[in-house]
Amino acid sequence: GQNIDxxxxxxxxxxxxxxxxxxxxxxxxNGLFWYQQHAGEAPTFLSYxxxxxxxxxxxxSSFLSRSKGYSYLLLKELQMKDSxxxxxxxxxxxxxxxxxxxxxxxxxxxx
Amino acid sequence: xxxxxxxxxxxxxVTGKKLTVTCxxxxxxxxxxxxxxxxxxxxxxxxxxxxxxxxxxxxVPEGYKxxxxxxxxxxxxxxxxxxxxxxxxxxxSSLGGENTEAFFGQGTRLTVV
Numbered sequence: 270g271q272n273i274d275x276x277x278x279x280x281x282x283x284x285x286x287x288x289x290x291x292x293x294x295x296x297x298x299n300g301l302f303w304y305q306q307h308a309g310e311a312p313t314f315l316s317y318x319x320x321x322x323x324x325x326x327x328x329x330s331s332f333l334s335r336s337k338g339y340s341y342l343l344l345k346e347l348q349m350k351d352s353x354x355x356x357x358x359x360x361x362x363x364x365x366x367x368x369x370x371x372x373x374x375x376x377x378x379x380x
Numbered sequence: 381x382x383x384x385x386x387x388x389x390x391x392x393x394v395t396g397k398k399l400t401v402t403c404x405x406x407x408x409x410x411x412x413x414x415x416x417x418x419x420x421x422x423x424x425x426x427x428x429x430x431x432x433x434x435x436x437x438x439x440v441p442e443g444y445k446x447x448x449x450x451x452x453x454x455x456x457x458x459x460x461x462x463x464x465x466x467x468x469x470x471x472x473s474s475l476g477g478e479n480t481e482a483f484f485g486q487g488t489r490l491t492v493v
Binding site for chain 2 (some may be wrong): 300314
């Protein structure tokens with residue numbers, strides 16, 4: 270079957286660094302997304318990885334290892350507004366390249 | 381401003397009363413889709429459309445209908461809503477399919493009593 274695993278909840282302190290992991294088992298791989306979703310709001314795009322390595326974008330970075338079926342999202346200099354759910358989504362194989370969503374990691378940033 | 385607009389934001393309705401949730405995007409995107417989001421189940425795709433007059437079932441299509449008569453609009457229709465369709469619904473659009481960044485509408489919180 271196809272599966273994406275993320276921790277359900279994480280807690281971190283304002284100003285710190287946090288790493289949110291995502292592991293996946295899918296039939297084929299054509300890229301991985303990270304989205305941020307504040308409670309009751311729409312998901313918003315953070316990053317897209319299709320090749321191995323680290324992609325940095327301001328305070329947020331995303332890493333991918335295709336051989337290990339593993340990605341992480343790194344958030345630096347945490348701010349209170351980073352309290353949100355972080356969704357990992359993998360594009361599988363097939364003609365329409367379906368997107369498979371993880372259940373999300375709820376991050377609470379404390380002062 | 382580039383955006384996906386859903387209406388209504390909140391809706392409480394009774395079992396069996398037909399309703400439509402509208403979705404419109406102004407980015408000229410080919411691909412549009414509908415999701416429902418439930419606690420513990422995450423985002424699940426209901427229907428998607430790769431272009432005008434082309435729609436297909438997602439993972440949970442039962443009880444829903446869609447249409448794509450124009451590129452910008454992709455309404456979701458519940459012909460006979462039931463309480464198990466109480467959920468948070470999102471419309472999304474993207475330029476080139478599911479392997480491109482998705483833009484989501486603000487969400488519609490539907491309660492069926």
